[in-house]
Amino acid sequence: MxxxxxxxxxxxxxxDSYDTRPFVGKKHSVxxxxxxxxxxxxxxxxxxxxxxxxxxxxxxxxxxxGARVRGIYPSHRYGHPIHWEAPTERxxxxxxxxxxxxxxxxxxxxxxxxxxxxxxxxxxxxxxVLGSLMxxxxxxxxxxxxxxLQAISDxxxxxxxxxxxxxxxxxxxxxxxxxxxxxxxxxxxxxxxQAPRRxxxxxxxxxxxxxxxxxxxxxxLALLVGQSTGLQLIADGKYGFxxxxxxxxxxxxxxxxxxxxxxxxFLFS
Numbered sequence: 596m597x598x599x600x601x602x603x604x605x606x607x608x609x610x611d612s613y614d615t616r617p618f619v620g621k622k623h624s625v626x627x628x629x630x631x632x633x634x635x636x637x638x639x640x641x642x643x644x645x646x647x648x649x650x651x652x653x654x655x656x657x658x659x660x661g662a663r664v665r666g667i668y669p670s671h672r673y674g675h676p677i678h679w680e681a682p683t684e685r686x687x688x689x690x691x692x693x694x695x696x697x698x699x700x701x702x703x704x705x706x707x708x709x710x711x712x713x714x715x716x717x718x719x720x721x722x723x724v725l726g727s728l729m730x731x732x733x734x735x736x737x738x739x740x741x742x743x744l745q746a747i748s749d750x751x752x753x754x755x756x757x758x759x760x761x762x763x764x765x766x767x768x769x770x771x772x773x774x775x776x777x778x779x780x781x782x783x784x785x786x787x788x789q790a791p792r793r794x795x796x797x798x799x800x801x802x803x804x805x806x807x808x809x810x811x812x813x814x815x816l817a818l819l820v821g822q823s824t825g826l827q828l829i830a831d832g833k834y835g836f837x838x839x840x841x842x843x844x845x846x847x848x849x850x851x852x853x854x855x856x857x858x859x860x861f862l863f864s
Contacts, residue, residue: 601642606704606705637652646709648761664680666679670692672693677701682770687773690773691724693782696727696857699725702722707719716754729863731764733765737769739770751767755767772861785826805819810848812845813842813845
């Protein structure tokens, strides 16, 4: 992950303060922030433009009751569960689980207060997406029907301008980003390959052998290790392919991260 300014450094540092270990003995395993030393503000930055940014603890997510659709995504890739509070957020997590461009996803990393000379803007990001090769990005998930409302459109435009000043990518994500049946077919295949009861055992020796061989298609990989293990290796991020294409024996795969083929390219391009 590349850190390019003080704001990105402060936000990334805040992520390190989160305890993503699951609760022990609870029905659901959820990430929780450690108690900050300062309750009111974790950090305040003054940018060269005069903009003052205050980072504050995000609210605790209410679970188990209420009419709002919400849940916890058990991420194998990132090693910790991630909250979602709307179907669009859940769909984004499904997709990012198999993105090799991302290194971590944090739900509501901080409440932010942007103080200008003439106004104050309060904002809580939906997700901070950390890139394995790219700069971090803020993902704001909204249904397309909400984006057509003038009040929401104006607010998001205002927030985007703030992040432009901060030198950080701000991406609005709606359901049209995932309107591809082939994408979901592949996501479900890979998610199924992650299931403990379906995982085929393999060890580090397999990885060493595969690194020494030059595979170009999924069929070649499956011929050596079997289709189930091949899917598991892709689900674990050992290999990648364009999830928007059908996964067949002739599908091109690669150990090298190919930005243009990654399913999360829209967050970083």
